[in-house]
Amino acid sequence: MSFGTVSVNHDLFAHHLHARAKRKKVAKKTLAMGLMLTPMVDMFSLLVIFLLQFFSSSPDMLITQGVVLPKAVSGLEVQQVPVVSLTLTEVYLERKKLATIDEVIKSPGILGEALAAVRKDWMKVHKNEKFLGQVNLEAHEEIKSTIISQFMAILAAQHYGSIQLLSYGDAS
């Protein structure tokens, strides 16, 4: 090829251009890596599903307001049975207020009759099954131990002999 009075070797010029481009490519070292979004999204999805499944609180195990449970590490799984709750002053059966603690201690029949009604309803529904007498007792840790023992005796008198004392433990 000729340009004006200068003749240019086409092959040599093309080789020069190619070498220059290659030098530029080598000189520019890429320092930043692209973010791999696919495995990151996979990991986030798994994390969300894991957290939803294992750490959600069950609505059945909501503790009555005003009750601070004691701590124990050897607690077993809680059964879905009637719940008797004792705050510092009041007594609840299945989340419904019954009376104050002093009133129940003076006349245990208040709690006794309510428990008998619950037992009767259970036996109507489960006609061919044996009544196991299971009950959950949820009590504030500051209540006197003698008061708890009296309530346990009231429960036992109403054939609720298998008492589960609810407590806080570390999540396993």
Place this chain on the structure above:
Amino acid sequence: MGVSVDSSGGKGRKSLNSELNLVSFVDLLSVCICFLLMTAVWLQVGALQVKQSFGTEGEDKPGYDLNIAFISPTEVNVEIRSKGKIVQKTQIKETTKEAFSLALGKNLDETIAKLKGTQQIAIPDLIVAAMITPTPSANYGNMVSVMDSLRKRQIINIGVVPKAG
């Protein structure tokens, strides 16, 4: 929008290809994870089983009975009985709850080892029942702490003596 539709189809036709906008999806997942971590329940509710009998006494079973009587929140009398007779009686008295728990645990371990001797017997068959006698000065938390110590050592048949106060 989370999806962008490629509209580069020829002759006025809409392309069926679409690109998912991952940035907003990753934002949503991050917010979900942060929310779940903040509201996670790290403490779980457990149950300590107590068998409370009412009425006639149970039949005599071979093995020992353990009675723990509270004197104060950090002081108890520990009795081991066999067929109604006292075999061993000790008193544990400490100033703090933590020291009391440690001392009670140590006493129970020593008692179990002494009663077991060289016998190959399971602890629920060795100590068949444990009764706790409360006192007005000890609260429910103290009682549960003692029950927890018993259950940790496989003494599972626990009862509470009804006592006014």
